[in-house]
Amino acid sequence: MTAPLKGTVALVTGASSGIGAATARTLAAGGASVAVLARRGDRLRALADELRADGTTTLVLESDITDRRQAEAAVERVVAELGRLDTVVNNAGVMLTGPVAEAPAQEWDRMLAVNVEGLLHVTRTALPHLIDAAQDSPRQVADLVTISSTAGRVARAGTAVYSLTKFGVTAFSESLRQELQPKRVRVGVVEPGTVDTELATHLRDGVREAVARQLGGMEKLSPQDIADAVSYMVTRDRRVAVNEMLVRAADQT
Template sequence: MSDNISGKVVVITGASSGLGESTARHLSSLGARVVLGARRKDKLDALVADLVSAGGEAVAYQTDVTSQTEVNALIQGALKTFGRIDVLVNNAGLMANAPLSEGRVDEWDRMIDINIKGLLYGIAAALPVFQEQNSGHFINIGSVAGMKVFSPGGTVYSGTKFAVRAISEGLRHEVGGSIRTTTIEPGAVDSELKFGSSHQQTSDFVVDFYKQAIPAASVARAIAFAIEQPADVDINEIVLRPTVQDF
């Protein structure tokens, strides 16, 4: 077990599949106590059962990150169960790509609500806890699409991930000292994210693009690397891609 992960309380949003599930499994195997949030409670409950049967400590709360009330309840649930929070992994995300000319404003709203506002709700709920403890670690899941625009089709998604990077950097600057901030920016990683596009032509392109994807466990290991550093070391940004990905 990693000395700097074992025993830590880690809250993960979007934990029912993909990056969130893989991160929960990996950190639990390293001795972390995990608190899982996602909309699909049945998947969360099955994951908790797996982790507990393997000797881990895990609880789950049905959480839609577009609801500030539910995000607050996730954080309060973690405190009630374990008495503290050491890490919040803001992982929930949606990639509903389509050309701007399609005018899919409802999908733009949904991405903004999940990718930006959901992240901010997590920060709003956990920051007072971290400040009171005088310790804590935000891990925000961005994207290589938050470093350069994935267009055509991914313009609004890129906009939300550029926002994640900006918010993370501002957060680091504002609360740094005893609170750490890490942005993880993956390229193509195998998860359900690739199925978010309702525009058929774009969806076909994205699914084909993701044939080069690396396993979600790749991101879980990057998250563990950031967490396990000594308290005075803040890994601010990790970018990882499949070696064959050129974007």
């Protein structure tokens, strides 16, 4: 098997389930050492055991990225314990959708805290290390990938604040892409359509059922479909920057 990421270190946030867990497995299969971050330590430890059994060096970071100090400490631990940081996948996120007029303010606070502020805490701390990695690795490149959403390209009724966060991280990434291009840090977004994960289980009663009805019998994407997109981006030769990938379920409008 080829190992295009051999010798590199990746950090995946939100790795305790869904897209993040699949991405951690995929980057590990590509040869990377992987730091997995989320709040549910039991899930992370189970994943780490699995990865270590396959020979991957793994670091568990039981952290809440909405707490700036925890986020910063987690990123610094990656570099202290694994020696470098070549790839960051900003994946942790929550989707608490529903009509704006009925929405509890706490849902908006949580989406802004995780999807935007948490991502900023992780990114700011990671950037100097990504820049260093791009300079001193044989690959001469480092990667920052953010999991945005189709809701970061198209706003629909019911997704107002979630779309606000996802349009926001896409805009942030494009600006950062331009800043970091001379430093050989590639910045990209993956914009998934509907993926079969725990994401929608956090919706409040009523909204959850409405969303399920709306999706009907649609065949959803699997977390692996998105992990494959991330892997494609970060395993390109340094001449190639894939900055945006929109991946919808084929049944999705």
